[in-house]
Amino acid sequence: MSTRPPLPPFTRETAIEKVRLAENGWNTRDAEKVALAYTEDSWWRNRGEFVQGREAIVGLLKRKWTRELDYRLIKELWAFDGARIAVRFAYEYHDDSGQWYRAYGNENWEFDERGLMHHRHASINEHPIKAEDRKFFWDASGPRPADHPGLSDFGF
Template structure:
């Protein structure tokens, strides 16, 4: 079985590292790569949709990133305990008509002993924004730069 460090039990520093690794993974918009952070039988609730297993995760993410263009995500640690992490996040994207959106949400994660996520509960709300209201600017082919403001610095 593969291991995805850091592994539980999480400290504050290792939880922050896990959150940033998740953010970087999702910002690749590579469903196959992202799915490897989850157990084979991982269970998700994403808004009102329920997804189980890596194959379903890949299909879900393919649909998501076909619709959510120029996607950029920022995650921030909210809380943690030995094998659970809570995050808040925001992301921006536009649809095929050029309308930009910003989504806000919270996720609760639970990990196995190998550092793979086996449960993900996500609550998300979004609203349209004007292009001049965008806040997430970095090369979309790279992770968010270390000096780019996080959610707290942006006032989210």
């Protein structure tokens, strides 16, 4: 059985680390790689979609990143307790017509003893933005640089 440190119970430092590792993973837009952070039977609520299991998670993420082009995500710790972490996030992307969007949301996560997420509840809202109003600029092939502003820096 593999583990995904840091493991619960989380401290403030390890919760922040777990959030940043999740952000970095999602910014790869590699559905198979991202899905490895979840239990085989992980249960998700993502907007109005409910999925269970890694195969379904991979499918959801592939559909998502086919529509959400040049996706860049920032996550920030909101709260933590034991094996649970709450985050807030924002991401920017454009669709195939070139319209840019910024999405905001909250996620509630629960982990097993191996550090794999077995529950993810996400609430997400988005709105169109002008290309010149974008805030998230870094090489789309990698993680957000350590010196790039976070959500609180933007006042989001």
